[in-house]
Amino acid sequence: MLTIDRLEFSYPGATTAFHFDLTIAAGEIVGLTGPSGSGKSTLFDLIAGFLTPNSGTISLDDRSILPLPPERRPVSILFQTDNLFEHLSAGTNVALGLGNAIRADDPRVADALDAMELPGLASRRAANLSGGQKQRVALARTLLRNRPILLLDEPFNGLDDATAQPIRRDIARLVVERGWHAILVSHQAEEIATMCARVYAIENGKARLVTEAGSNH
Template sequence: MNDRHHLVLKDVQLALDGASLLTLDAEVGPGEILSVMGPSGSGKSTLLAFVAGFLAPAFDASGRVLLNGRDITGLPAERRGIGLLFQDPLLFPHLSVAGNLRFGLPRAARDRAARVEAALDAVGLAGFGERDPTTLSGGQQSRVALMRLLLSAPRAVLLDEPFSKLDTALRQEMRQLVFGRLREAGLPSLLVTHDHADAEAAGGRILTLA
Protein backbone atom coordinates (compact mmCIF):
# COMPACT_ATOMS: atom_id res chain seq x y z
CA MET A 1 0.00 0.00 0.00
CA ASN A 2 1.33 3.42 -0.92
CA ASP A 3 1.19 5.74 2.09
CA ARG A 4 2.27 8.84 0.16
CA HIS A 5 -0.79 9.58 -1.92
CA HIS A 6 -2.95 12.43 -0.60
CA LEU A 7 -5.61 14.43 -2.41
CA VAL A 8 -6.52 17.84 -1.01
CA LEU A 9 -9.30 20.11 -2.26
CA LYS A 10 -8.68 23.57 -0.82
CA ASP A 11 -11.22 26.40 -0.88
CA VAL A 12 -12.97 24.93 -3.93
CA GLN A 13 -15.93 26.99 -5.13
CA LEU A 14 -17.92 26.18 -8.24
CA ALA A 15 -20.62 28.32 -9.80
CA LEU A 16 -22.71 28.52 -12.97
CA ASP A 17 -24.22 31.74 -14.31
CA GLY A 18 -23.46 33.46 -11.02
CA ALA A 19 -25.24 30.82 -8.93
CA SER A 20 -23.07 28.93 -6.45
CA LEU A 21 -23.10 25.15 -6.86
CA LEU A 22 -20.80 24.10 -4.02
CA THR A 23 -18.06 25.15 -1.65
CA LEU A 24 -15.72 22.45 -0.44
CA ASP A 25 -12.60 21.81 1.61
CA ALA A 26 -11.57 18.19 1.89
CA GLU A 27 -8.57 15.96 2.37
CA VAL A 28 -8.53 12.34 1.23
CA GLY A 29 -5.71 10.19 2.54
CA PRO A 30 -4.10 7.07 1.05
CA GLY A 31 -6.66 4.32 0.54
CA GLU A 32 -9.53 6.52 1.71
CA ILE A 33 -12.73 6.97 -0.28
CA LEU A 34 -14.68 10.19 0.14
CA SER A 35 -18.28 9.86 -1.07
CA VAL A 36 -20.15 12.89 -2.40
CA MET A 37 -23.92 12.60 -2.61
CA GLY A 38 -26.65 14.96 -3.69
CA PRO A 39 -29.51 15.45 -6.16
CA SER A 40 -29.01 16.06 -9.86
CA GLY A 41 -27.75 19.57 -10.44
CA SER A 42 -26.04 19.86 -7.05
CA GLY A 43 -22.58 19.93 -8.61
CA LYS A 44 -21.30 16.38 -8.05
CA SER A 45 -20.14 15.70 -11.61
CA THR A 46 -18.97 19.30 -11.94
CA LEU A 47 -16.69 18.70 -8.95
CA LEU A 48 -15.18 15.63 -10.61
CA ALA A 49 -14.63 17.57 -13.82
CA PHE A 50 -12.85 20.33 -11.89
CA VAL A 51 -10.57 17.87 -10.08
CA ALA A 52 -9.87 15.90 -13.27
CA GLY A 53 -9.09 18.98 -15.33
CA PHE A 54 -11.86 19.06 -17.92
CA LEU A 55 -14.36 21.51 -16.43
CA ALA A 56 -16.40 23.22 -19.14
CA PRO A 57 -15.64 26.94 -19.65
CA ALA A 58 -19.24 27.84 -18.78
CA PHE A 59 -18.49 27.16 -15.10
CA ASP A 60 -16.71 29.53 -12.76
CA ALA A 61 -14.22 27.79 -10.48
CA SER A 62 -11.77 28.82 -7.80
CA GLY A 63 -9.68 26.93 -5.29
CA ARG A 64 -6.86 24.45 -5.57
CA VAL A 65 -6.37 20.74 -6.14
CA LEU A 66 -3.26 19.36 -4.43
CA LEU A 67 -1.99 15.85 -5.11
CA ASN A 68 0.85 14.61 -2.92
CA GLY A 69 1.54 18.22 -1.97
CA ARG A 70 1.78 19.41 -5.57
CA ASP A 71 -0.66 21.99 -6.90
CA ILE A 72 -2.11 20.43 -10.07
CA THR A 73 -4.95 22.92 -10.55
CA GLY A 74 -3.41 24.47 -13.65
CA LEU A 75 -2.26 21.25 -15.30
CA PRO A 76 -4.05 19.68 -18.28
CA ALA A 77 -6.03 16.53 -17.52
CA GLU A 78 -3.47 14.13 -19.00
CA ARG A 79 -0.72 15.40 -16.69
CA ARG A 80 -2.63 15.27 -13.40
CA GLY A 81 -2.07 11.60 -12.60
CA ILE A 82 -5.75 11.04 -11.84
CA GLY A 83 -7.64 7.93 -12.94
CA LEU A 84 -11.35 7.81 -13.72
CA LEU A 85 -14.07 5.16 -13.59
CA PHE A 86 -17.42 6.04 -15.17
CA GLN A 87 -20.88 4.48 -15.40
CA ASP A 88 -19.82 2.79 -18.63
CA PRO A 89 -16.57 0.79 -18.85
CA LEU A 90 -15.61 2.71 -22.02
CA LEU A 91 -13.46 -0.11 -23.39
CA PHE A 92 -12.00 0.45 -26.85
CA PRO A 93 -14.02 -1.76 -29.23
CA HIS A 94 -11.19 -1.92 -31.80
CA LEU A 95 -8.78 -3.43 -29.25
CA SER A 96 -8.80 -6.85 -27.65
CA VAL A 97 -9.20 -7.19 -23.89
CA ALA A 98 -5.41 -7.42 -23.58
CA GLY A 99 -5.04 -4.44 -25.91
CA ASN A 100 -7.27 -2.38 -23.64
CA LEU A 101 -5.10 -3.28 -20.66
CA ARG A 102 -1.87 -2.56 -22.53
CA PHE A 103 -3.27 0.87 -23.34
CA GLY A 104 -3.36 1.59 -19.62
CA LEU A 105 0.28 0.70 -19.06
CA PRO A 106 2.87 3.48 -19.14
CA ARG A 107 4.93 3.31 -22.32
CA ALA A 108 8.12 2.60 -20.41
CA ALA A 109 6.59 -0.30 -18.47
CA ARG A 110 8.51 -3.57 -18.62
CA ASP A 111 7.08 -7.09 -18.83
CA ARG A 112 3.92 -5.73 -20.43
CA ALA A 113 2.51 -9.12 -21.44
CA ALA A 114 3.12 -10.59 -18.01
CA ARG A 115 1.52 -7.64 -16.27
CA VAL A 116 -1.56 -7.86 -18.49
CA GLU A 117 -1.94 -11.58 -17.77
CA ALA A 118 -1.49 -10.99 -14.04
CA ALA A 119 -4.14 -8.27 -14.12
CA LEU A 120 -6.62 -10.56 -15.87
CA ASP A 121 -5.89 -13.39 -13.46
CA ALA A 122 -6.41 -11.04 -10.50
CA VAL A 123 -10.04 -10.44 -11.51
CA GLY A 124 -10.89 -13.96 -12.64
CA LEU A 125 -10.43 -13.35 -16.37
CA ALA A 126 -7.35 -15.44 -17.07
CA GLY A 127 -7.22 -16.43 -20.74
CA PHE A 128 -9.56 -13.62 -21.84
CA GLY A 129 -6.79 -11.50 -23.34
CA GLU A 130 -7.62 -12.10 -27.01
CA ARG A 131 -11.37 -11.71 -26.55
CA ASP A 132 -13.30 -8.91 -28.21
CA PRO A 133 -14.48 -6.70 -25.30
CA THR A 134 -17.99 -6.56 -26.77
CA THR A 135 -18.35 -10.30 -26.10
CA LEU A 136 -17.88 -9.78 -22.35
CA SER A 137 -20.67 -9.40 -19.84
CA GLY A 138 -21.21 -6.05 -18.16
CA GLY A 139 -19.46 -7.23 -15.03
CA GLN A 140 -16.49 -8.57 -16.98
CA GLN A 141 -16.16 -5.30 -18.86
CA SER A 142 -16.21 -3.40 -15.55
CA ARG A 143 -13.39 -5.60 -14.23
CA VAL A 144 -11.28 -4.91 -17.31
CA ALA A 145 -11.93 -1.17 -16.93
CA LEU A 146 -10.84 -1.33 -13.29
CA MET A 147 -7.60 -3.15 -14.08
CA ARG A 148 -6.85 -0.81 -16.99
CA LEU A 149 -7.19 2.06 -14.53
CA LEU A 150 -4.87 0.45 -11.98
CA LEU A 151 -2.27 -0.48 -14.61
CA SER A 152 -2.05 3.21 -15.55
CA ALA A 153 -0.59 3.84 -12.06
CA PRO A 154 -2.77 6.82 -11.06
CA ARG A 155 -2.04 8.76 -7.89
CA ALA A 156 -5.73 9.39 -7.16
CA VAL A 157 -9.03 8.08 -8.53
CA LEU A 158 -12.40 9.63 -9.34
CA LEU A 159 -15.48 7.40 -9.46
CA ASP A 160 -18.55 8.73 -11.29
CA GLU A 161 -21.53 6.45 -10.49
CA PRO A 162 -19.44 3.41 -11.52
CA PHE A 163 -22.00 0.80 -10.40
CA SER A 164 -25.25 2.42 -11.53
CA LYS A 165 -25.79 0.24 -14.62
CA LEU A 166 -25.11 -3.09 -12.89
CA ASP A 167 -27.80 -5.37 -11.47
CA THR A 168 -28.11 -5.69 -7.69
CA ALA A 169 -26.03 -8.84 -7.18
CA LEU A 170 -23.26 -7.73 -9.53
CA ARG A 171 -23.29 -4.26 -8.01
CA GLN A 172 -22.38 -5.62 -4.58
CA GLU A 173 -19.62 -7.77 -6.06
CA MET A 174 -18.11 -4.85 -7.99
CA ARG A 175 -18.27 -2.56 -4.96
CA GLN A 176 -16.17 -5.01 -2.99
CA LEU A 177 -13.72 -5.49 -5.85
CA VAL A 178 -13.28 -1.80 -6.71
CA PHE A 179 -13.10 -0.44 -3.17
CA GLY A 180 -10.83 -3.29 -2.07
CA ARG A 181 -8.39 -2.68 -4.92
CA LEU A 182 -8.29 1.06 -4.32
CA ARG A 183 -7.57 0.58 -0.63
CA GLU A 184 -4.93 -2.03 -1.40
CA ALA A 185 -3.23 0.38 -3.81
CA GLY A 186 -3.36 3.19 -1.25
CA LEU A 187 -5.16 5.52 -3.66
CA PRO A 188 -7.18 8.49 -2.38
CA SER A 189 -10.52 8.32 -4.15
CA LEU A 190 -13.54 10.55 -4.66
CA LEU A 191 -16.86 8.77 -5.28
CA VAL A 192 -19.91 10.52 -6.70
CA THR A 193 -23.12 8.54 -6.31
CA HIS A 194 -26.89 8.76 -5.83
CA ASP A 195 -26.91 5.41 -4.01
CA HIS A 196 -26.52 5.38 -0.22
CA ALA A 197 -25.46 1.73 -0.41
CA ASP A 198 -22.52 2.71 -2.62
CA ALA A 199 -21.42 5.34 -0.11
CA GLU A 200 -21.84 2.98 2.83
CA ALA A 201 -19.84 0.27 1.08
CA ALA A 202 -17.04 2.76 0.39
CA GLY A 203 -16.51 2.94 4.13
CA GLY A 204 -15.29 6.54 4.25
CA ARG A 205 -16.73 9.95 4.97
CA ILE A 206 -19.91 11.01 3.19
CA LEU A 207 -20.54 14.59 2.07
CA THR A 208 -24.10 15.47 1.11
CA LEU A 209 -24.66 18.42 -1.21
CA ALA A 210 -27.88 20.39 -1.13
Protein backbone atom coordinates in the same frame (compact mmCIF):
# COMPACT_ATOMS: atom_id res chain seq x y z
CA MET B 1 -3.77 13.41 1.39
CA LEU B 2 -5.92 14.77 -1.44
CA THR B 3 -7.02 18.24 -0.40
CA ILE B 4 -9.63 20.33 -2.18
CA ASP B 5 -9.43 23.71 -0.50
CA ARG B 6 -11.78 26.64 -1.09
CA LEU B 7 -12.26 25.54 -4.69
CA GLU B 8 -14.68 27.77 -6.54
CA PHE B 9 -16.08 27.42 -10.04
CA SER B 10 -18.88 29.00 -12.02
CA TYR B 11 -20.03 28.33 -15.57
CA PRO B 12 -20.00 31.29 -17.99
CA GLY B 13 -23.12 33.37 -17.57
CA ALA B 14 -24.15 31.59 -14.36
CA THR B 15 -25.25 33.68 -11.40
CA THR B 16 -24.21 31.12 -8.79
CA ALA B 17 -20.91 29.35 -8.10
CA PHE B 18 -19.87 25.96 -6.76
CA HIS B 19 -17.75 25.82 -3.61
CA PHE B 20 -15.87 22.68 -2.64
CA ASP B 21 -13.88 21.86 0.51
CA LEU B 22 -13.05 18.22 1.23
CA THR B 23 -10.17 15.90 2.02
CA ILE B 24 -9.49 12.26 1.13
CA ALA B 25 -6.75 10.26 2.84
CA ALA B 26 -4.65 7.60 1.17
CA GLY B 27 -6.49 4.29 1.25
CA GLU B 28 -9.86 5.97 1.78
CA ILE B 29 -13.09 6.03 -0.21
CA VAL B 30 -15.21 9.12 0.31
CA GLY B 31 -18.82 9.23 -0.85
CA LEU B 32 -20.34 12.14 -2.74
CA THR B 33 -24.11 12.55 -2.92
CA GLY B 34 -26.52 15.13 -4.27
CA PRO B 35 -29.28 15.49 -6.84
CA SER B 36 -28.61 15.75 -10.57
CA GLY B 37 -27.07 19.09 -11.39
CA SER B 38 -25.81 19.66 -7.85
CA GLY B 39 -22.16 19.71 -8.92
CA LYS B 40 -20.86 16.14 -8.57
CA SER B 41 -19.76 15.92 -12.22
CA THR B 42 -18.40 19.46 -12.02
CA LEU B 43 -16.14 18.48 -9.12
CA PHE B 44 -14.90 15.40 -10.99
CA ASP B 45 -14.17 17.53 -14.08
CA LEU B 46 -12.22 20.00 -11.95
CA ILE B 47 -10.13 17.23 -10.38
CA ALA B 48 -9.50 15.59 -13.76
CA GLY B 49 -8.54 18.90 -15.36
CA PHE B 50 -11.42 19.19 -17.82
CA LEU B 51 -12.51 22.42 -16.12
CA THR B 52 -10.43 25.23 -14.61
CA PRO B 53 -11.49 26.64 -11.23
CA ASN B 54 -11.97 30.34 -10.61
CA SER B 55 -10.00 30.06 -7.37
CA GLY B 56 -8.84 27.59 -4.74
CA THR B 57 -6.52 24.61 -4.86
CA ILE B 58 -6.45 20.87 -5.49
CA SER B 59 -3.34 19.33 -3.99
CA LEU B 60 -2.00 15.83 -3.52
CA ASP B 61 0.41 15.48 -0.61
CA ASP B 62 0.75 19.29 -0.49
CA ARG B 63 1.60 19.61 -4.20
CA SER B 64 -0.89 21.35 -6.48
CA ILE B 65 -2.12 19.34 -9.44
CA LEU B 66 -3.82 22.35 -11.05
CA PRO B 67 -0.90 23.22 -13.37
CA LEU B 68 -1.00 19.72 -14.89
CA PRO B 69 -2.96 19.08 -18.10
CA PRO B 70 -5.60 16.29 -17.92
CA GLU B 71 -3.37 13.64 -19.47
CA ARG B 72 -0.69 14.22 -16.83
CA ARG B 73 -2.90 14.38 -13.79
CA PRO B 74 -2.55 11.48 -11.31
CA VAL B 75 -6.20 10.53 -11.90
CA SER B 76 -8.11 7.48 -13.10
CA ILE B 77 -11.87 7.54 -13.72
CA LEU B 78 -14.26 4.59 -13.68
CA PHE B 79 -17.61 5.46 -15.24
CA GLN B 80 -20.97 3.72 -15.29
CA THR B 81 -20.58 2.86 -18.99
CA ASP B 82 -18.36 3.63 -21.98
CA ASN B 83 -15.14 2.78 -20.15
CA LEU B 84 -13.86 0.66 -23.03
CA PHE B 85 -13.30 0.86 -26.77
CA GLU B 86 -15.80 -1.77 -27.89
CA HIS B 87 -13.97 -2.66 -31.13
CA LEU B 88 -10.71 -3.42 -29.33
CA SER B 89 -9.77 -6.51 -27.35
CA ALA B 90 -9.85 -6.62 -23.57
CA GLY B 91 -6.06 -6.78 -23.52
CA THR B 92 -5.66 -3.75 -25.76
CA ASN B 93 -8.10 -1.79 -23.60
CA VAL B 94 -6.06 -2.62 -20.51
CA ALA B 95 -2.78 -1.75 -22.25
CA LEU B 96 -4.16 1.71 -23.04
CA GLY B 97 -3.80 2.42 -19.33
CA LEU B 98 -0.12 3.09 -20.05
CA GLY B 99 -0.70 4.88 -23.35
CA ASN B 100 1.58 3.61 -26.09
CA ALA B 101 4.13 2.29 -23.63
CA ILE B 102 3.13 -1.38 -23.81
CA ARG B 103 1.41 -3.92 -26.08
CA ALA B 104 -1.62 -6.04 -25.33
CA ASP B 105 0.57 -9.16 -25.04
CA ASP B 106 2.74 -7.59 -22.35
CA PRO B 107 2.81 -9.81 -19.23
CA ARG B 108 1.66 -6.86 -17.13
CA VAL B 109 -1.64 -6.82 -19.02
CA ALA B 110 -2.19 -10.52 -18.33
CA ASP B 111 -1.29 -9.98 -14.67
CA ALA B 112 -3.83 -7.16 -14.35
CA LEU B 113 -6.56 -9.25 -15.98
CA ASP B 114 -5.69 -12.21 -13.76
CA ALA B 115 -5.91 -9.99 -10.69
CA MET B 116 -9.46 -9.05 -11.75
CA GLU B 117 -10.34 -12.73 -12.25
CA LEU B 118 -10.40 -12.49 -16.04
CA PRO B 119 -7.80 -15.05 -17.12
CA GLY B 120 -7.77 -15.89 -20.81
CA LEU B 121 -9.94 -12.96 -21.89
CA ALA B 122 -7.17 -10.73 -23.27
CA SER B 123 -8.05 -11.49 -26.90
CA ARG B 124 -11.83 -11.18 -26.57
CA ARG B 125 -13.39 -8.08 -28.07
CA ALA B 126 -14.82 -5.71 -25.49
CA ALA B 127 -18.15 -5.71 -27.35
CA ASN B 128 -18.50 -9.42 -26.54
CA LEU B 129 -18.03 -9.05 -22.79
CA SER B 130 -20.78 -8.93 -20.18
CA GLY B 131 -21.40 -5.75 -18.19
CA GLY B 132 -19.56 -7.11 -15.19
CA GLN B 133 -16.60 -8.24 -17.30
CA LYS B 134 -16.37 -4.80 -18.90
CA GLN B 135 -16.14 -3.13 -15.51
CA ARG B 136 -13.47 -5.61 -14.44
CA VAL B 137 -11.46 -4.87 -17.60
CA ALA B 138 -11.75 -1.15 -16.86
CA LEU B 139 -10.63 -1.84 -13.29
CA ALA B 140 -7.69 -3.89 -14.58
CA ARG B 141 -6.64 -0.87 -16.64
CA THR B 142 -6.95 1.31 -13.52
CA LEU B 143 -4.80 -1.20 -11.63
CA LEU B 144 -2.15 -1.03 -14.36
CA ARG B 145 -2.21 2.80 -14.39
CA ASN B 146 -1.92 2.83 -10.59
CA ARG B 147 -2.63 6.56 -10.32
CA PRO B 148 -3.24 7.81 -6.78
CA ILE B 149 -6.61 9.50 -7.39
CA LEU B 150 -9.58 7.32 -8.36
CA LEU B 151 -12.89 8.89 -9.36
CA LEU B 152 -15.82 6.45 -9.34
CA ASP B 153 -18.81 7.83 -11.25
CA GLU B 154 -21.80 5.51 -10.64
CA PRO B 155 -19.62 2.53 -11.69
CA PHE B 156 -22.12 -0.15 -10.60
CA ASN B 157 -25.28 1.18 -12.22
CA GLY B 158 -26.80 -1.36 -14.54
CA LEU B 159 -25.16 -4.29 -12.75
CA ASP B 160 -27.18 -6.68 -10.62
CA ASP B 161 -26.08 -6.98 -7.00
CA ALA B 162 -24.50 -10.42 -7.46
CA THR B 163 -22.27 -8.97 -10.20
CA ALA B 164 -21.58 -5.63 -8.51
CA GLN B 165 -20.76 -6.90 -5.02
CA PRO B 166 -17.43 -8.61 -5.81
CA ILE B 167 -16.37 -5.63 -7.94
CA ARG B 168 -17.10 -3.34 -4.98
CA ARG B 169 -14.95 -5.55 -2.79
CA ASP B 170 -12.12 -5.49 -5.33
CA ILE B 171 -12.22 -1.70 -5.57
CA ALA B 172 -12.21 -1.32 -1.77
CA ARG B 173 -9.30 -3.75 -1.49
CA LEU B 174 -7.25 -2.03 -4.20
CA VAL B 175 -7.83 1.42 -2.71
CA VAL B 176 -6.38 0.22 0.60
CA GLU B 177 -3.55 -1.86 -0.89
CA ARG B 178 -2.43 0.83 -3.34
CA GLY B 179 -3.08 3.81 -1.08
CA TRP B 180 -5.39 5.43 -3.63
CA HIS B 181 -7.57 8.43 -2.78
CA ALA B 182 -11.05 7.54 -4.05
CA ILE B 183 -14.31 9.46 -4.43
CA LEU B 184 -17.50 7.51 -5.13
CA VAL B 185 -20.58 9.13 -6.65
CA SER B 186 -23.64 6.93 -6.21
CA HIS B 187 -27.38 7.31 -5.79
CA GLN B 188 -27.46 4.02 -3.85
CA ALA B 189 -27.46 4.76 -0.12
CA GLU B 190 -26.45 1.21 0.82
CA GLU B 191 -23.51 1.34 -1.60
CA ILE B 192 -22.30 4.59 -0.08
CA ALA B 193 -22.77 3.29 3.47
CA THR B 194 -20.86 0.04 2.92
CA MET B 195 -17.97 1.41 0.85
CA CYS B 196 -17.28 4.89 2.18
CA ALA B 197 -15.44 6.09 5.26
CA ARG B 198 -17.05 9.53 5.05
CA VAL B 199 -19.82 11.09 3.00
CA TYR B 200 -20.13 14.59 1.62
CA ALA B 201 -23.42 15.95 0.29
CA ILE B 202 -23.49 18.74 -2.26
CA GLU B 203 -26.27 21.14 -1.37
CA ASN B 204 -26.78 24.60 -2.84
CA GLY B 205 -23.47 24.34 -4.64
CA LYS B 206 -21.44 23.47 -1.52
CA ALA B 207 -19.93 20.18 -0.31
CA ARG B 208 -20.91 19.45 3.29
CA LEU B 209 -19.63 16.59 5.45
CA VAL B 210 -22.70 14.63 6.56
CA THR B 211 -21.40 11.40 8.08
CA GLU B 212 -18.34 9.45 9.10
CA ALA B 213 -20.27 6.31 10.00
CA GLY B 214 -19.29 4.07 7.12
CA SER B 215 -16.23 1.97 6.44
CA ASN B 216 -14.43 1.11 3.23
CA HIS B 217 -13.05 -2.16 4.59
